[in-house]
Every structure is written in C-alpha cells, then in structure tokens.
Amino acid sequence: MxxxxxxxxxxxxxxxxxxxxxxxxxxxxxxxxxxxxxxxxxxxxxxxxxxxxxxxxxxxxxxxxxxxxxxxxxxxxLLFEKAYAQYRLNSPKEALQTVDSAPELTPALKELRAQILYRLEQYQDCYNLYRDLLKNTTDEYEDERKANMAAVVANLAALNPTSELPQFD
Amino acid sequence: MPPPMEAIPCKPLFFDLACNFVEFPNLDDKTGATDGKKQGAGLTG
Structure with missing residues (x-):
C-alpha cells in the first residue's frame, strides 16, 4: 500500500x-x-x-x-450480527442455525439464543438458558433479564398448568 | 348478545437485550490511537 x-x-x-x-x-x-x-x-x-x-x-x-x-x-x-438481523426479520429458525454454527457461544450469542428460543416457543430450553444467563451475567439489565425469565415461566405454566413450575431464585 | 366477559392472561413483557451487543468494533488500531501509548510493552520490551 x-x-x-x-x-x-x-x-x-x-x-x-x-x-x-x-x-x-x-x-x-x-x-x-x-x-x-x-x-x-x-x-x-x-x-x-x-x-x-x-x-x-x-x-x-x-x-x-x-x-x-x-x-x-x-x-x-459476524455471526452474531447475521443472526440478530435474521431474528429481527422474523426468521427465528435461520437465526438459530446461524447462532449454532458459531465456533463459540459468546455472551452476545447466548443472549440472542435465549430470545430466539422464546420466539420458537421452546420454553424449556429457553428457561434453562436464562437460568444460566441470570447466574453468570452482571450488567445493568438484570431486571429486564428477570422479566424475560418470568415471561418464559408464564408460558411454561400456560402450556402445562398442572406441572410443577420451575422455582424462581 | 355478546358473550360474557372472561379474564385472560396478559401477554408477558419480553425485552430485547441482545440489541445491546450490537456494537462498533474498536478502531484504535486503525486510527493510530494505540501508537506511542503501549510501545515498550511489546515482545522485546
């Protein structure tokens, strides 16, 4: 040059x-x-x-x-950016494929993966991932993340009213 | 006759937190901002 x-x-x-x-x-x-x-x-x-x-x-x-x-x-x-665009364009399946093609699940990909699973109504997997995220993330969005977790639990309860609900800790 | 009112659960709030990770990369190596600062701490320093 x-x-x-x-x-x-x-x-x-x-x-x-x-x-x-x-x-x-x-x-x-x-x-x-x-x-x-x-x-x-x-x-x-x-x-x-x-x-x-x-x-x-x-x-x-x-x-x-x-x-x-x-x-x-x-x-x-730029897999995170690609998956996020797919997620916002209402292609959660493609977005999940993109996330899972990444060599490593970075914190950004993890957060996005949880949101994609919610969109895909895979609430049990989503719940497990949010538990992990809540335990291992410290940032200024903890309240919002707990609200997301509550939304997942609400959906789990609506799907299966008789089951024992996951405990909120 | 409208059917009687019935309570239904509200749609839970769900936040997009992944959007906070949409960030610009650090451009210091391209703008020369790191030059002269960290020198001396290199392999030979």
Whole structure:
C-alpha cells in the first residue's frame, strides 16, 4: 500500500471513529462506505457498516450485505450480527442455525439464543438458558433479564398448568 | 348478545437485550490511537 493511500485510510478511519462515538449512524455508514471504496477488504469498516444498518433498523440491508457472496470473507466472523438481523426479520429458525454454527457461544450469542428460543416457543430450553444467563451475567439489565425469565415461566405454566413450575431464585 | 366477559392472561413483557451487543468494533488500531501509548510493552520490551 502506498504511503498516501495508507494516510488516506487513517484519515477515513478517524472520521468513521468520530461518527461511531457520537452514534451518528447515517454519517458513520457513509464513512464506512468511503473506506471500503479505497480498500474493499477492510474488515473493520465492513463490520461498522453492518452495525450501522442494524442500528438504523435496516435489517434487510444488513442481512443482504452479510450474505452477499462477494463479502463472504468479510462476513465470516459476524455471526452474531447475521443472526440478530435474521431474528429481527422474523426468521427465528435461520437465526438459530446461524447462532449454532458459531465456533463459540459468546455472551452476545447466548443472549440472542435465549430470545430466539422464546420466539420458537421452546420454553424449556429457553428457561434453562436464562437460568444460566441470570447466574453468570452482571450488567445493568438484570431486571429486564428477570422479566424475560418470568415471561418464559408464564408460558411454561400456560402450556402445562398442572406441572410443577420451575422455582424462581 | 355478546358473550360474557372472561379474564385472560396478559401477554408477558419480553425485552430485547441482545440489541445491546450490537456494537462498533474498536478502531484504535486503525486510527493510530494505540501508537506511542503501549510501545515498550511489546515482545522485546
């Protein structure tokens, strides 16, 4: 890469970083696109582009970008983003396949997997996963996670009113 | 004649927490923000 091109790339990333930090997703999307024009194999710019689409709730475009055969190398590590787009596009089966194709169940994939199982009405598996998540996660969303767990228990109870309910701890 | 009213369970609240993991990657290595900071702690440092 020529020194000039490298310098342009750093400048473009500085601009992208600025918009990322101010959550200006429209401008960040343009900045990421600019980088990919100079250097089409920039994985981080590609990642940012996909995050922008997701943040702008353009799930269709996010998924199309990730599944475009041209981008397969760039998209290989973005399984969470792909599964999240599929989940939001109401394709929970495909989303689950994507999650389970990942080499490792990261915390993000775990959280998403629980939501997908809920959507698929696999409440027992979902319950087990939320138990694990509640025990092993400390963040600012613990109340919301407990609410999700309560929703799972409510569905389990509705399906099988006579069964012994899982205990809430 | 409408049928008599009947109580039904409400739809439980369910939050999308996975959306909090949709985050930008760290771009420090691309913007040069790490240059000069952590040097000296490398393999040879």
């Amino acid at each position: 020529s020194a000039n091109k490298e310098n342009n790339l750093v400048q473009a990333y500085l601009e992208l970083n600025k918009f990322c930090q101010s959550s200006d997703y429209e401008r960040a999307l343009k900045a990421a696109g600019k980088i990919l024009q100079i250097a089409p194999n920039e994985q981080k710019a590609f990642h940012c582009k996909v995050v922008c689409f997701l943040q702008l709730h353009n799930f269709k475009e996010a998924l199309a970008t990730l599944t475009n055969a041209k981008n397969s190398a760039l998209a290989a590590d």
